[in-house]
Amino acid sequence: MTELITTTYGFPRTKRxxxxxxxxxxxxxxxxxxxxxxxxxxxxxATEFTTPRIGFIISRKNVRRAVARNRIKRIVREQFRHLPxxxxxxxxxxxxxxxxDRLEPKTLHSTVSYLFNKLNKRIKAAPKHSSASQ
Structure with missing residues (x-):
């Protein structure tokens, strides 16, 4: 009898x-x-958390169909989970x-990956500011 291996790919509140x-x-x-x-x-x-967190703003004005909005969020969350x-x-x-909403899933995956890499490079290049100056 084979054992069922389960892996959870949840998206906990601490990441949102x-x-x-x-x-x-x-x-x-x-x-x-x-x-x-x-x-x-x-x-x-991030001020309170030690891990990156993500939020979405995908308006119905820009992406009409709920199916497309949910697909975008699902793909971005998947890429976010795979961040180092x-x-x-x-x-x-x-x-x-x-x-x-007109992007093919494969193109959306590559676009999101590109943006996370670009963001990471800009984060590393940004000057460090202390929280006392704000």
Whole structure:
């Protein structure tokens, strides 16, 4: 008899931006940005958490169908889960622009991977600011 091997690929609350205040903080203090024609990422150093967190803003105006909005979130979350353990502790907002729903899944995967790498390079290149100066 073979044993069933189960692996959980959950997305715990500690990895998500949950409140309006979390989103407002990222918008107000965004130090790093990366984008393409379809997606835009804003990031700021995490203040309370030691792991990166992510939040989504995918409006119905830009991506009409709920199926497409959910597909985008699912693919971005999957790429986010595969970030290296040493990825900087930043709060990240992913915003979809018009046309994001027209990307093929393979193209969306590569675009998201490209944006996370671009964001990481910009985070490492950004000057370090102390929290006392804000």
């Amino acid at each position: 931006l949950l409140t309006a205040g979390d989103f407002r903080t990222v918008f107000d203090r965004a130090t790093v940005k990366a984008g393409t024609a379809e997606l835009f990422l804003l990031a700021t150093p 353990k040493d990825y900087p502790s930043f709060d990240i907002i992913v915003m979809a622009r018009k046309g994001a």
